[in-house]
Amino acid sequence: MQRRKHSEEFKKQLVQEAMETGNKALVARRHQLSPNLIHKWMKAFQEDNDFSIEEAVSSSEVKQLEEENDRLKKLLGEKDLEIAILRDVLKKKNPHLLKRLK
Known part of the structure; x- marks a missing residue:
């Protein structure tokens, strides 16, 4: 079998992909x-500090993810409030179901 030489850019791309997916074998x-x-390439890049996961994620992606995270937190809070309100209504109309909710 003939040895292949891979460029540094190709190696960085694969290391980045492996870090993002968390699956080197895939x-x-x-x-x-x-x-x-x-695995050898990942280790080499980490030792040389030539590559880090921060390089893989741009600041615009981070900002977008933070906005999405805030939106999802707000949505979760609204759902929790809605559930609490519905439980209160159910308790008032059907007190015998109170035991099942806990």
Whole structure:
């Protein structure tokens, strides 16, 4: 089997993909490489501090994720309030069901 040489950019791309998915074997299989090779590249990049997960996520993506997180927190709070209101209404109309709700 002939050895292949891979560019630094290709290695960084695969390391980033493996970090994002958290699955080295899947990335390796997709590119027909050994999972050990991906692991070796990840280790090399981490030791050299040439690559970090922060580089993979841009500031605009972080801002977008924070906005989505805030929106989802608000939605969850609204749902919790709605559930509490519905339980109160149910208690008032059907006190015998109070035991089942707890």
